[in-house]
Amino acid sequence: xxxxxxxxxxxxxxxxxxxxxxxxxxxxxxxxxxxxxxxxxxxxxxxxxxxxxxxxxxxxxxxxxxxxxxxxxxxxxxxxxxxxxxxxxxxxxxxxxxxxxxxxxxxxxxxxxxxxxxxxxxxxxxxxxxxxxxxxxxxxxxxxxxxxxxxxxxxxxxxxxxxxxxxxxxxxxxxxxxxxxxxxxxxxxxxxxxxxxxxxxxxxxxxxxxxxxxxxxxxxxxxxxxxxxxxxxxxxxxxxxxxxxxxxxxxxxxxxxxxxxxxxxxxxxxxxxxxxxxxxxxxxxxxxxxxxxxxxxxxxxxxxxx
Amino acid sequence: xxxxxxxxxxxxxxxxxxxxxxxxxxxxxxxxxxxxxxxxxxxxxxxxxxxxxxxxxxxxxxxxxxxxxxxxxxxxxxxxxxxxxxxxxxxxxxxxxxxxxxxxxxxxxxxxxxxxxxxxxxxxxxxxxxxxxxxxxxxxxxxxxxxxxxxxxxxxxxxxxxxxxxxxxxxxxxxxxxxxxxxxxxxxxxxxxxxxxxxxxxxxxxxxxxxxxxxxxxxxxxxxxxxxxxxxxxxxxxxxxxxxxxxxxxxxxxxxxxxxxxxxxxxxxxxxxxxxxxxxxxxxxxxxxxxxxxxxxxxxxxxxxxxxxx
Numbered sequence: 065x066x067x068x069x070x071x072x073x074x075x076x077x078x079x080x081x082x083x084x085x086x087x088x089x090x091x092x093x094x095x096x097x098x099x100x101x102x103x104x105x106x107x108x109x110x111x112x113x114x115x116x117x118x119x120x121x122x123x124x125x126x127x128x129x130x131x132x133x134x135x136x137x138x139x140x141x142x143x144x145x146x147x148x149x150x151x152x153x154x155x156x157x158x159x160x161x162x163x164x165x166x167x168x169x170x171x172x173x174x175x176x177x178x179x180x181x182x183x184x185x186x187x188x189x190x191x192x193x194x195x196x197x198x199x200x201x202x203x204x205x206x207x208x209x210x211x212x213x214x215x216x217x218x219x220x221x222x223x224x225x226x227x228x229x230x231x232x233x234x235x236x237x238x239x240x241x242x243x244x245x246x247x248x249x250x251x252x253x254x255x256x257x258x259x260x261x262x263x264x265x266x267x268x269x270x271x272x273x274x275x276x277x278x279x280x281x282x283x284x285x286x287x288x289x290x291x292x293x294x295x296x297x298x299x300x301x302x303x304x305x306x307x308x309x310x311x312x313x314x315x316x317x318x319x320x321x322x323x324x325x326x327x328x329x330x331x332x333x334x335x336x337x338x339x340x341x342x343x344x345x346x347x348x349x350x351x352x353x354x355x356x357x358x359x360x361x362x363x364x365x366x367x368x369x370x
Numbered sequence: 371x372x373x374x375x376x377x378x379x380x381x382x383x384x385x386x387x388x389x390x391x392x393x394x395x396x397x398x399x400x401x402x403x404x405x406x407x408x409x410x411x412x413x414x415x416x417x418x419x420x421x422x423x424x425x426x427x428x429x430x431x432x433x434x435x436x437x438x439x440x441x442x443x444x445x446x447x448x449x450x451x452x453x454x455x456x457x458x459x460x461x462x463x464x465x466x467x468x469x470x471x472x473x474x475x476x477x478x479x480x481x482x483x484x485x486x487x488x489x490x491x492x493x494x495x496x497x498x499x500x501x502x503x504x505x506x507x508x509x510x511x512x513x514x515x516x517x518x519x520x521x522x523x524x525x526x527x528x529x530x531x532x533x534x535x536x537x538x539x540x541x542x543x544x545x546x547x548x549x550x551x552x553x554x555x556x557x558x559x560x561x562x563x564x565x566x567x568x569x570x571x572x573x574x575x576x577x578x579x580x581x582x583x584x585x586x587x588x589x590x591x592x593x594x595x596x597x598x599x600x601x602x603x604x605x606x607x608x609x610x611x612x613x614x615x616x617x618x619x620x621x622x623x624x625x626x627x628x629x630x631x632x633x634x635x636x637x638x639x640x641x642x643x644x645x646x647x648x649x650x651x652x653x654x655x656x657x658x659x660x661x662x663x664x665x666x667x668x669x670x671x672x673x674x675x676x677x678x679x680x
Contacts (some may be wrong), residue, residue, distance in 0.1 A: 079678075116506040118677040141508040148506070152499030156388055165383070168376040169507040210503060 069094045069129060069143075069218050069250030070115070076123035077110055077274075084110050086274040087124065092250045094217065097240060099265035099282075100254040107274040108254045109149060112222055115252070116146045129217050142170070145216035147224065151207025155196035159187060159206050162195055163213065170214045181209045186235070200227030208236070219243065219251045225260060237264050294332060296323040296339075297348040304344050311338050374517060377509070381521035385487060394483045395532060402473065402536050406544045409472075415464035415545065424460050453554060453561040465548035466541030467566045473537045474570075477577035480533060481584055482606065484526040488588040489601030491518045492672065496596040501677055511673040515593075519668075522585055530574070530581075576636045583633055583657065584609050586664045593668040620645060632656045 070092045077085035085107050092098045102108050113119040115126055117133055117140070125132050131139040153162045163181065167173040182191050185205040195203065204227055211219055224240070225233040241264070243249045255261050261268060262282055269279045298304045301318055308314045308325065312335065316325040327335075329351060339346055385391055409415075418427055428451045435448050454461055462468070492515075495501040505511060541547075553566040584605050591601035608615075612630030619625040626632075626645045632653035637643045643653075 113677065116502075118502060118505055120674075120676060138508045138510070141506060144506065146506055148502040150499060152503070154384065154498060154500055157384075161383075161387075165380050166503065166507070168380055169504075169509060171373060 067094045068092070068127075069096075070252070071127040072111075072115075072124070073127070074124040075111070075114060075121055075126060077107075077114060077119065078122040083122075084274050085114075085122075088271070088274075088276045089124075090269055090276060090279060092218070092252060094250050095244050095248045096267060097244050097251045097253065097265045099261035099268040100252055100271065101256065101258060101261055101268060102271035104256070106271045108271055109222065110274075111271070112146070112148060112220055112252075112254060115220060116144055116148060117141055118148065142214070143217040144220060145211030145214065145218070146220035147204075147207040147211055147222055148220075149222050150226075151203045151210075153195040153198075153203060153206060153210075156194060158194055159191040159198070159202075162206065163209060166210050167213055173213050177213065181212050184212065184239075185209045201229060201232050204228055204236075205232075208239075215247075217249060219249050220254075221251065222254045223256075224253060225255075225257070233260070240264055292327065292329050293352045294325050294327055294335075295319075295348075295350045295352065296325070296335075296346065297321075298323055298339060299345050299347075303342070304339055307338060307342055307344070308335065373509075374513065377514065377517035378521060378524070381491070381517050382524060385491075385521065385525055391487075394486075394529070398476065398479065398529070398533055399536055401476065401479070402533070402540050405473065406469065406540045409464075409469065410544050413464065416461050417463070419461040420463050425455065428455055428461075450554070450561055457563065459552075459554065459563065462550055462553055463546075463548055465545045466538050467548065467570065468553070469541030469545060470534060470537040471566060471570045471573060473533060474573040474577060476533050476537075477530070477574060477581065478609075480526065480529045481577070481581040481609065483529055484522065484581055484585040485588040485605045485609070486598075486602055487525050488522045488585040489592045489605065490598040491522060492589070492592040493596050493598035493601060497598070505677060512669065515669060515672045519586075519589060519665075522589060523582075526581055526585060530578075534574070572636075576634070579635055579657065580609070580633045583629065583660065583664075586661060586668075590664045590668040590671075593671045616644065626652070627656060629656070629660050 068091045072088050072090050075085055075088045076083065088107075088111060100108055100111070110119065114121055115128075115133070117137055121134065125134055126140075127133070128140040129143045131143070133140045153159075154165070157165070160178070160182070163178050167178055182188055185208055187202065187205050187209065190198065190202060195206065198206065204224065208221070208224065211221070221240075225236055228236060237260075240251055240253070244251050244266075253261060253264060265282055267279060267281050270277050296304070301321065301323060304323055305316050305318065308316050308323075312331075314325055314327060314335075316323050318324070325335075332349060332351070336346055336349065418424075421427070432448055432451050432455075435451075439448075453459075492501075495504055504514065507514075552563055553569060554561050555564050555569065587608070588601045588605035591604055592598060595601065608630070612633065616625060616628050616631045619628065626648050631645055631648070634644075635650065635653060638650045638653070643649075
C-alpha cells in the first residue's frame with residue numbers, strides 16, 4: 065500500500081481580493097515522481113512556495129509525512145528538500161562553503177554526508193570555486209545537492225533541468241528515478257516542458273488558473289483508451305455529424321473536411337456500421353493516440369492568465 | 371543552544387567573507403594611522419611641559435597671553451594654565467590613551483558601517499534569492515531573525531573593539547603610553563581633574579546609544595522593504611539630519627518625543643537639555659519605547675510576510 069508523503073488538503077491562497085489558488089487537493093506517495101505542470105501564472109510556484117513554508121496558506125492544510133505545515137512547521141520542514149525557482153546560492157562563497165552553510169542549519173549532517181552529496185551530483189572538481197563563477201548547470205547541481213543534504217522524504221524541484229545540457233538532463237533524470245525507487249523519496253517536479261515530465265514522472269498534475277484540473281498516470285493504459293482520437297474521412301460530413309449525435313450521442317468536430325471524435329477504440333466498428341447503413345461513404349478511418357502534449361492543450365486550452 | 375550558535379557562525383561567516391567588510395576595516399585602520407601621523411607632526415603634544423620647570427613654562431605662557439589680551443577678554447588657555455598651577459598638576463604628556471579618547475568621533479563611522487551591515491543582512495538575502503533556501507530549513511523564522519540581529523551587534527562590537535585597539539596600538543607606537551591616568555578636562559568653562567579611562571568609557575558609551583538605535587532602525591527598514599539601499603539611505607539621512615529635525619520642531623510640545631532629541635545622553639551631564647522638561651529617565655524611556663517598536667515591527671515583517679516572487 066502506498067504511503068502518502070505529502071498531502072494537499074483543499075489549499076487556497078488569496079492575495080488581496082484575488083484568489084490565486086482555488087482549492088487544490090492531491091496526494092503524493094513515497095517513491096513516486098509527481099510532475100506538476102501548467103502554463104505560466106497558473107499558480108505552480110505559489111503552490112510550491114506554500115509547500116515549503118515560504119508562503120502562508122489562506123485556507124486548507126498541507127501535511128508532510130503526517131505533519132501539518134501550519135502547526136508542526138519544523139517537523140514538516142525537516143522532511144522537505146527543495147529548490148524554489150532558480151537555485152540561487154551565495155556567489156561570493158565556494159560551492160562547499162554554501163553546502164556547509166546549509167548543513168549547519170539542520171542538526172545531524174556530518175562532513176561525510178556533505179562530501180557524499182557533492183560526489184552524488186558530480187561536483188567534486190569545482191566545489192572549491194566561487195559559486196559566482198558557476199554555470200547555470202553547475203548551480204542546478206549544487207541546488208540539488210543542497211536539497212538532499214538532510215535526506216528528505218519529499219524532494220521538491222522547480223524546473224530541475226533548466227540550464228542543463230542533454231547529458232546533464234539524462235543524468236539528473238536517472239538520478240531522480242533512482243532516488244524515488246531506491247530511497248523511496250517522493251519527488252515533485254514542476255516544469256513546463258511536457259516531454260521531459262512525461263519521461264521522468266509517474267503521475268502528472270495539471271494546474272490552470274489556480275485549480276488542479278487533472279491528474280493522470282503517465283503509464284496507465286486505461287487513460288490512453290479514453291483519449292483516443294478518431295479521424296474519419298466521410299461524405300457528406302454534415303449528415304455524419306448529425307447521425308453520430310442522434311444514434312451514439314457522440315459530439316464530433318469537423319477539421320479540414322474530416323470528422324474528429326474522441327472515443328474508445330472498441331466503438332469504431334459500430335460507428336462505421338451506422339454510417340454505412342445511412343449511405344455515408346467512408347474513405348478512411350485512423351486512430352491517433354493523443355500525446356501528453358495534446359492532452360495538455362486540450363485541458364488548458366489557450367494560455368490565458370485570468 | 372549549539373544550534374543557535376551555528377546560525378550565528380553562519381551569519382558572521384557571511385559578513386566577514388565579503389571583501390566589502392574588509393574594506394571597512396582597512397579604511398578605519400588607514401584613518402587612524404593618518405590621524406596619528408598628522409597629530410605627531412602638527413599637534414600640540416604638551417612636550418614643553420615635560421621638564422622639571424613646567425611651572426615656569428606655564429607662568430611664562432600666562433604672562434604672554436596677558437600681554438596680548440584685550441580688556442574684558444577671556445582666555446581658555448589662561449584659565450586652564452591657572453588650574454594646573456593652582457592645583458599643582460603637571461600637564462599630562464600626550465599619549466596613546468589620549469589618542470584613543472580623541473578618536474571617539476570615529477564611532478560615527480562605526481555606526482555608518484553597522485548601518486550598512488544591518489541594512490544588508492536581510493535585504494541582501496532577498497537580492498541574492500538565497501532567502502528562499504534559508505527559510506525552508508526546519509527553523510523558526512524568529513530564530514533566524516534573532517541570529518541576524520545578534521550578528522549585527524557582534525559586528526558593531528568587533529568594529530568598536532577594532533577602533534579601540536588599533537588606536538591604542540598606533541597611539542602607543544607614535545606617542546607612547548603614559549602611566550599617569552589623570553587628565554584635566556574642560557567642563558563648561560571650569561576645569562576638573564578626571565580619570566582618562568573613565569572619560570574614554572563615557573565618550574564611547576554615549577556614542578553607542580546612537581549606534582544601537584540607528585543600526586536597529588536600519589535593520590527594521592531592511593526587514594520591511596527588503597531593500598538595502600533604501601535602509602542605508604534613510605538611516606544615514608536621519609543620523610545626520612537628526613539634530614536639524616529636532617531643532618526644526620523644537621517649538622512644538624511633542625518635539626521631546628523625537629528619537630534624536632533623546633539619543634544624546636551626554637546633554638544631561640553638563641547643563642540643560644535641548645528641550646525643557648526632559649530628564650535622563652525620560653530619554654531612556656523614550657529610547658526604550660522606540661527600540662521595542664523597531665524590533666516588533668522588524669519581527670512582524672520578517673515572520674508574518676510571505677516570501678513571494680520578485
